[in-house]
Amino acid sequence: MTERTLPATPGQTVGPFFHYALPYPGDNELVPWGSPGSLTLRGRVYDGDGAPLPDALLEIRQAGIDGVVPQVPGSLRRYGVPFTGWGRCATDNAGEYRFSTVEPDASFIAVAVFARGLLDVLFTRIYLPGATDSFLDSLDTAERDRMTARREGDALVFDVRMQGEEQTVFLDFT
């Protein structure tokens, strides 16, 4: 029986004042910056006018280089702990986020997006260049491109567009 009996608690916006509470030292550093095999994952978050969001927050969840999604604690105090496969990054004044992580042996990195002005969490996926799966196959070419990170030097770049023609593909897991 998977029938649900309790109604969900509704979400609410993260608001403008999360910066002293949710970010913490090392939050976006899933592996140390510049360590062997590390990857910079970065991008910008834009509103419907193309203006960057300086008050958004992204969280990522991913497998490691072995394809395993870690289930180990330590994300809040990373020093000396193994890769946890989870990180958090608030956008800066230019709307930019950046993570130091590894390229997973998986097709995508899962993403949760929060922002002032956004009344509930939104989910998306950052597909690795060249990745494919049945969900990606179900999209049209433009959507597929918007869900796939591009490689720039040693970094993967993935922008989030909250609305409009180029809107990021957001997911409904209902």
Next chain:
Amino acid sequence: MPTPLDSQATISEEIATYAKDPSGPQPRLDYAPYRSSILRHPTKALKQADPEGAELLAPVFGPTDVDPLEADLTIQDGGEPLGERIRVQGRVLDGDGRPVRRQLVEVWQANASGRYIHQRDQHPAPLDPHFTGMGRCLTDDDGRYTFVTVKPGPYPWKNHQNAWRPAHIHFSMFGTDFTQRLVTQMYFPGDPLFALDPIYQSITDPQARERLVASYDHDVSEPEFLLGYSWDIVLTGSRTTPMEATDD
């Protein structure tokens, strides 16, 4: 010249229009009375997807991540904050009523005067040198969390003219599945600002938004020390509409 702010009457009219056509238990993302949402809500439909891979597993937190003292917001800064001392406690459950065990809960809030320590908060109410207004804890084996803090004050914001947020505590929760991630706000019973607030009213189903209001709980209150509030949280997954039991 900045555009003059709309009046509360204009916002309340818009709230009333949306309320005529309630749209489910989650907030509407396209909710114009909350002006900041206008350019920040998706205008294309979300795509149905089945959770896969990393989406099936929430991050894991443990005693190395959180110090138990972080659950007491009244002892963090070398003195007692001003305000009404309270305990807020409850359980984090999944849609089947199972406790979400040993999982991270984060909170942040304004002080008793309605002022956040955040630099962007320019409300001319006093900061409290003994209150930062953020806390963390891990749920126990019964899914229970508990925080000691002071009751936050309502505060003004610039959504419209004479806009005031009802007093609230921001809550951030993780389930067992990445798609159960929830950030929300807990409110206090009987707040006269509920009807006027476009963030609270963005949940257009009245029963659903009442689930964000804690109950005063005299069994949690402690003599000569603090007042108790209870609030349970149910995480069912992303934008899920719970199915009603059919065998009643």
